[in-house]
Amino acid sequence: MMNKLINPILFIMCLFVTACSDDNNGNEPISSFSLDKTYYEVRLGRGSTNIHVTNGSGYISLSIEDEKILNAKYAGGLYADGLRGVIHLYGLQKGSTTLTITDNVTKDVETVEVKVTDCYLAYVINDSNHPILPAGTTLFLVNNQAQDYYLFDQDNIYNKPILKDNSYEFFITQDTDTGTGSEPANYAIPYLRLYMHNPADTGTTTAEFYDFEIEMYGEDASSSYVLQVIQAYLDVDWEELKGNIQTKSPAPIDMTMIMTVPDTDYRIRGVLSTVSIPEHILE
Structure with missing residues (x-):
């Protein structure tokens, strides 16, 4: 009689131990699969x-x-x-x-x-005193035929650009540095130009533009990689632009890109980034 009572009790205890063991092993029911976005x-x-x-x-x-x-x-x-x-x-x-x-x-x-x-590249602006590209904004340069660009407020929850236009371009100028040698040396200075069209003047292609020098030299300079990233994402052929102009060796500083406006105190400091542009903006 005692054996008949013990066996069921042992059986129940075994089930309890097994269940606890399963819990300890992390065996949990599989949840259904779903996505938040489509x-x-x-x-x-x-x-x-x-x-x-x-x-x-x-x-x-x-x-x-x-x-x-x-x-x-x-x-x-x-x-x-x-x-x-x-x-x-x-x-x-x-x-x-x-x-x-x-x-x-x-x-x-x-x-x-x-x-x-289309492929595009972002320039996240952290510090700036320029009225067109203020701090706290992100400039997106699009690699398309129109060379569109968009400027977004980083805190803009409505995903609407505060500035959008076409087009932009990169170009090279020469800087002559006589140094201590007898022969002057020419150095390549990369620039970004942003064109701003008047939306009310649809009958002309003329546009106001702003030039920004990409600081590549000196103690506080852009990263040595920024030109490579611009070339990779925006298909800018720096070799073709600079021709036979010699270049100085820039100092690597992460992915920082510093731009200035010559003969002014305007200075923009930001980081090249692959951050995504808000959805439903690009075709």
């Missing part, structure tokens, strides 16, 4: 836009409607911040397509629209 943008040819997978099983399959426009790769695994995985989106050609994301365990499916825009 629209993403990625710039053409450079960098990626990431979709963070925060729920579901983490075992994901991807299907792209038009593989000529978009490439997508999934990196699964439990990250330190609790992410289940990250989907990296790469723009191959301008246009829009859909990406179908399937959780292979829960069978949940999400379909998102992905738009590939």
Whole structure:
């Protein structure tokens, strides 16, 4: 009689221990898979836009409607911040397509629209006394035929540019430095020019413009990498612009780009960045 009572008790205790052991091992029910957004943008040819997978099983399959426009790769695994995985989106050609994301365990499916825009580069302005490019703004230079640019307030929650126009251009001037040698040396000085058109004057192509010298020399200079990044993202051929002009060796300072206006006290200090432009701005 005693044995008949003990066996059920032992069985229940075993179940309790097993359940506790499962809890200690972190075996939790798998949540359903879903995304907070169903629209993403990625710039053409450079960098990626990431979709963070925060729920579901983490075992994901991807299907792209038009593989000529978009490439997508999934990196699964439990990250330190609790992410289940990250989907990296790469723009191959301008246009829009859909990406179908399937959780292979829960069978949940999400379909998102992905738009590939022109490539662009951001200039995040931290300190400036110039009225056109004030501190706390970000200048986006777009690599398209019109060479559009947009200026956004970094605190603008409505994602509307405070300035937009076309076009901009980079160019080179020469600076002659006689130094201590008998022969003067010519050095290349890179510039950014921003054109500002009068929207009321649609019958003319004339425009006001502002020139900014990119400070590459001296103790407090731009990073030596900024010209390379501008060339990579905006297709600026510095070699073609400067021709045979010699260049000094600039000092590397992170990705800082400092611009001044010659013969004035205007000075702009910012950082070249791959931060994304607000959505639904670019075609």
